[in-house]
Each structure stands twice: as C-alpha cells, then as structure tokens.
Amino acid sequence: MKHLLPIFKREFAAYFATPLAYVFIVIFLFAMGAFTFYVGHFYDNGIADLSVFFAYHPWLYLFLVPAIAMRLWADERRTGTVELLLTLPIPLWATVVGKFLAAWAFTGIALALTFPIWVTVNILGSPDNGVILASYIGSFLVAGSYLAIGACISATTNNQVIAFVVSVIVCFLFTVSGTPIVLEVFRGWAPLPLTDAISSFSFVTHFNAITAGVLDLRDLVFFLSLMALFLAANVVVVDLKKSGG
Amino acid sequence: MIEIEGLTKRFGPVTAVAGLSLKVGKGEVLGFLGPNGAGKSTTMKMITGYLAADEGKVKVCGHDIETDTTAAQAAIGYLPEGAPAYGDMTARHFLGFIAEVRGFKGAGAKARIAAAVEKTELAPVLDQTIETLSKGFKRRVGLAQAILHDPPVLIMDEPTDGLDPNQKHSVRSLIRGMAPQKAIIVSTHLLEEVEAICTRAIIIDRGAIVADGTPAELLARSRYHNAVTLMLPKDDAEKAFGRLKALPGVSGVERVAGADGGVQLTVFPKSGALLIETVSGLATRENWKVKELYAEPGRLDEVFRAITTSDAARAKAARK
Numbered sequence: 306m307k308h309l310l311p312i313f314k315r316e317f318a319a320y321f322a323t324p325l326a327y328v329f330i331v332i333f334l335f336a337m338g339a340f341t342f343y344v345g346h347f348y349d350n351g352i353a354d355l356s357v358f359f360a361y362h363p364w365l366y367l368f369l370v371p372a373i374a375m376r377l378w379a380d381e382r383r384t385g386t387v388e389l390l391l392t393l394p395i396p397l398w399a400t401v402v403g404k405f406l407a408a409w410a411f412t413g414i415a416l417a418l419t420f421p422i423w424v425t426v427n428i429l430g431s432p433d434n435g436v437i438l439a440s441y442i443g444s445f446l447v448a449g450s451y452l453a454i455g456a457c458i459s460a461t462t463n464n465q466v467i468a469f470v471v472s473v474i475v476c477f478l479f480t481v482s483g484t485p486i487v488l489e490v491f492r493g494w495a496p497l498p499l500t501d502a503i504s505s506f507s508f509v510t511h512f513n514a515i516t517a518g519v520l521d522l523r524d525l526v527f528f529l530s531l532m533a534l535f536l537a538a539n540v541v542v543v544d545l546k547k548s549g550g
Numbered sequence: 551m552i553e554i555e556g557l558t559k560r561f562g563p564v565t566a567v568a569g570l571s572l573k574v575g576k577g578e579v580l581g582f583l584g585p586n587g588a589g590k591s592t593t594m595k596m597i598t599g600y601l602a603a604d605e606g607k608v609k610v611c612g613h614d615i616e617t618d619t620t621a622a623q624a625a626i627g628y629l630p631e632g633a634p635a636y637g638d639m640t641a642r643h644f645l646g647f648i649a650e651v652r653g654f655k656g657a658g659a660k661a662r663i664a665a666a667v668e669k670t671e672l673a674p675v676l677d678q679t680i681e682t683l684s685k686g687f688k689r690r691v692g693l694a695q696a697i698l699h700d701p702p703v704l705i706m707d708e709p710t711d712g713l714d715p716n717q718k719h720s721v722r723s724l725i726r727g728m729a730p731q732k733a734i735i736v737s738t739h740l741l742e743e744v745e746a747i748c749t750r751a752i753i754i755d756r757g758a759i760v761a762d763g764t765p766a767e768l769l770a771r772s773r774y775h776n777a778v779t780l781m782l783p784k785d786d787a788e789k790a791f792g793r794l795k796a797l798p799g800v801s802g803v804e805r806v807a808g809a810d811g812g813v814q815l816t817v818f819p820k821s822g823a824l825l826i827e828t829v830s831g832l833a834t835r836e837n838w839k840v841k842e843l844y845a846e847p848g849r850l851d852e853v854f855r856a857i858t859t860s861d862a863a864r865a866k867a868a869r870k
Contacts, residue, residue, distance in 0.1 A: 319638060322679075386635065388630040389635065
C-alpha cells in the first residue's frame with residue numbers, strides 16, 4: 306500500500322495538470338447528454354428512469370476509455386520516464402495497479418458529474434433510486450474493465466495511436482460478443498457451450514443484467530475478475546519488455 | 551558494492567553486452583567510456599533493473615537485482631540517459647513524488663528535497679514545470695532525483711551532457727564531493743571528464759571491457775605518454791629535427807606546422823625513456839628560440855581511438 310499511494314497520487318494529479326482532464330470530462334458529459342436526449346429520446350419516453358441514459362454507456366466508453374488508457378504506459382515509454390519509474394524501488398504490481406486505480410478514479414469523477422440527470426429525473430418523477438445506484442455501479446465496472454484492457458495494451462507499445470486503435474477493437478469485441486450478429490456466426494457450427502461462453506463475455510449482457518436492477522454477484526465477479534486478469538497481463542507485459550528491450 | 555558477473559544482453563542478432571564482469575567499491579568513481587553503441591547504457595540499464603540480463607548476475611550492496619529487485623533499487627540513485635522526468639510536474643512536485651516513493655515523509659522528505667535542491671542549485675526554478683526548463687536545469691532535476699535519498703550507489707548516464715562549462719564544473723565538484731562515501735559509475739563521452747572526476751576508467755567496446763585502469767594508467771598506454779613537444783621558429787625547427795632524432799632514447803620525431811609560422815615538433819621516447827631534460831638541455835645549448843616546451847602526460851582520446859572500433863565496423867561485427 307505504501308508503494309501504491311504515491312503512484313496513484315502522481316498519476317491522478319497528472320490528469321489535472323494538463324487540459325486532458327477537462328477536455329475529457331466536457332466531451333464525456335456532452336456525449337452522455339446528446340445520446341440520452343437526442344438518440345434515446347429521454348423526455349419522449351415519459352418514464353422517470355435512467356435506462357436510456359445508461360444504455361449508451363458501454364458504447365461511449367468504447368471510445369472514451371481507450372483515450373484515457375492509451376497514455377498510461379505508451380506515453381511513459383515515449384518520453385523515457387518509464388526507465389525512471391521502473392528503476393524506483395516499487396514492486397511492479399504496485400505501479401500497474403496504482404496507475405490503473407488513478408485512471409479508474411478519474412473516470413469515476415467524470416461519471417459522478419452526470420448527477421444532474423439523476424436530480425432531474427427525481428424532480429420529474431419518482432424513479433427507483435436503487436436501480437439507478439446499481440446502474441451507476443455497473444457503469445463504473447464497465448469503465449474499469451475497458452480501462453484494464455486499455456492499460457494492458459498500452460504497455461505493449463510506445464505509440465499512443467496504436468494503443469488506442471487496438472484497445473478500441475479489443476473492447477469492441479468484448480462489447481458485441483453477446484449480440485445476435487456475433488452469436489449467429491458461431492451458432493451454426495460451434496458447440497453450444499462455446500457459444501454460451503462467448504456470449505457470457507459480453508459486457509453488454511452483464512451490464513444489462515445490472516441496469517435491470519439486479520446487482521448479481523456473478524456479474525460483479527465477472528467484471529472484477531476481468532480487471533484482475535488484464536492487470537495481471539499488464540504486469541507480465543511490462544516484465545516481458547524488460548527482457549525484450 | 552556493485553558486483554557484476556558475466557553480464558550479457560542480446561537484442562535479436564545484436565549482442566549489446568558480452569560477458570561483462572566488474573566490481574566497484576566504496577570511494578570509487580568509475581568512468582564508463584566507449585563509443586556510441588558500445589553497451590554503456592545497456593549495462594547501466596541492467597544494473598538498475600530496467601532491463602533483464604540474458605546471462606550473468608548483478609548485485610548491488612549484496613542484493614541481487616533479479617531476485618531482490620526493490621531492495622537493490624532502494625540502494626541505487628539512477629540518472630537515466632537524457633534525464634527523463636515528468637514534464638507536466640513542477641520540479642518541486644516531482645522531487646516530492648520521488649521522496650515519497652523513496653519512503654520519506656513530512657519533515658524528513660522536506661529536508662531531503664532541500665538538501666538535493668541545494669546541491670544541484672535548483673532553487674530558482676523549483677516551481678516551474680519541468681517541460682519549461684532549459685536543458686541544464688532538466689539535467690540537474692534528474693541529478694537531484696538521483697541523489698535525493700543519499701544512496702550508497704550512484705549510476706549516472708552522461709550526467710554533464712548538455713551542460714555549459716560552468717554547470718559541468720559544478721556537477722563535477724558535486725560528484726567529487728560525494729565520492730568518498732559512495733560507489734559511483736558515470737558514463738561519458740568526454741575524456742576530460744574522466745581525468746577530472748574518475749578514480750578508475752573502463753573503456754568498453756562491442757559490449758566487452760577493452761581497458762581498465764586509473765586515468766593515469768590509461769594515459770600511460772598512449773603513444774604520447776612522456777613525449778616532449780616544442781614549438782620553434784621555422785629555421786630552428788629544420789636544424790632541430792635532425793638533432794632531436796639523433797638523441798638517445800628517442801624513437802621518432804613528428805613535425806606539424808603551428809600557428810604564426812612556427813613549427814611544432816613532438817619527440818617520442820623509446821619505452822620508458824624520460825626525454826624532457828635532455829631535450830630542454832639541448833635546446834638551451836643550441837640557443838633555439840623555443841616558444842613552448844612541455845612533456846605530454848599522454849592523450850586519452852588517442853588511447854580511446856587506438857583500442858575502440860569505428861561504429862560501422864562495430865555494427866558489422868555485432869551481427870556476426
């Protein structure tokens with residue numbers, strides 16, 4: 306813990322040292338609003354809940370979260386600070402987790418700043434605030450999962466653009482793996498357990514289960530173990546780079 | 551305090567470091583010399599745990615860098631090549647971060663930062679972001695970061711690169727001042743730096759040590775070691791050339807046209823012969839109008855060129 310904290314603090318402060326944080330938050334909030342009101346027809350639905358608001362979260366994160374994650378390692382490699390960072394007496398896992406947690410906390414702040422829509426819906430009607438809370442947690446978990454994937458991919462390259470593009474593709478595969486288009490491809494020939502397995506990797510499937518108002522332990526475990534898996538992979542990638550040069 | 555054994559690193563077909571072994575003790579300032587691409591930085595990266603060695607062992611203060619990484623790294627202060635630092639942080643915040651990572655808190659951290667800032671003369675720019683600093687200040691932020699925890703082992707990759715002569719001088723006095731309590735490795739291209747600060751110099755070429763000794767010992771390998779150079783007017787030089795050549799203990803004389811019509815003669819000794827007295831005696835007796843006369847301590851750049859290879863030859867050999 307004593308190693309993790311300085312890394313977390315430095316990384317977190319770094320977002321606000323440049324315009325990055327403010328640009329990201331503004332775009333995030335603007336996009337959330339646009340999708341909710343124009344694409345999701347929030348008012349026309351005449352229902353006091355936030356399901357249309359949350360429904361677009363995985364799709365927005367698909368592009369916004371890799372934009373946050375791409376710099377995590379690639380930028381350090383480009384500027385050479387990675388050499389400084391990795392020769393400080395910090396265990397590698399603490400560096401990886403510290404960086405990830407800082408980025409996750411940052412997306413958490415962006416997400417929390419959507420609170421006016423929660424206030425709005427409570428003024429207009431009486432929504433089920435339990436469902437809304439569960440949905441916020443679910444949304445936060447989806448963001449964390451995308452981040453863990455993006456951080457791991459960022460560690461493989463010193464080029465932020467490559468990190469971004471590859472992250473978007475990998476995150477996209479995780480997002481759509483539960484949709485009929487993907488499942489149809491497999492359904493014809495693959496055994497049922499495989500199709501089910503692919504479907505169960507879908508962020509959307511798990512996220513929808515949570516936004517329906519059921520914070521099932523299985524969905525929680527899915528997201529948390531996915532994050533743990535990619536963070537472990539992140540540690541391995543950084544370690545491999547040490548021998549690969 | 552630093553023990554390196556059989557250190558080897560390959561990048562694909564290229565062997566960057568080939569079985570390097572080395573020990574550096576307390577009080578030593580080891581100068582790492584070598585042409586670009588000789589393996590200096592790669593070796594330093596392996597000592598500090600940034601790169602993993604393919605073969606061989608590195609121990610820092612008894613801690614193996616591979617198996618006991620953080621303990622070894624805690625004992626090292628490292629200035630990587632180019633002195634990387636987080637550009638968006640101010641120097642003060644950056645050093646604060648380093649202090650925290652190194653385990654200093656509150657007043658202890660403040661005292662450490664203040665001491666490092668004083669030694670590197672960073673005070674005027676402490677509250678500027680690092681990306682706005684000049685090259686000299688950036689390099690000194692890197693130095694401050696490396697010496698902040700008063701480490702027993704200091705590894706510095708070209709610490710004076712990009713500094714002006716005044717700054718070079720103050721960094722060199724800083725290193726000399728710390729030397730008695732530490733084991734220090736400094737890489738450099740500047741041969742005068744080796745003479746100024748190092749107690750021992752190693753020349754590496756193609757990843758292996760090709761010379762190891764005190765700067766004086768390396769100088770003694772120079773053809774110019776104990777040679778005598780004198781500057782004479784042109785007509786005197788003609789006469790002198792033959793006379794000097796005939797002196798006992800002289801292996802040869804070289805003639806170079808000097809400034810304002812003078813001629814510079816360099817008299818090379820046979821091995822071990824001391825020529826300065828015979829040459830100056832002869833000059834007095836012959837009444838030559840000597841403008842300059844001095845014994846050469848040896849030329850490090852000449853030693854360097856004699857035992858290292860050109861980069862093209864090296865790149866070719868490394869791929870074999």
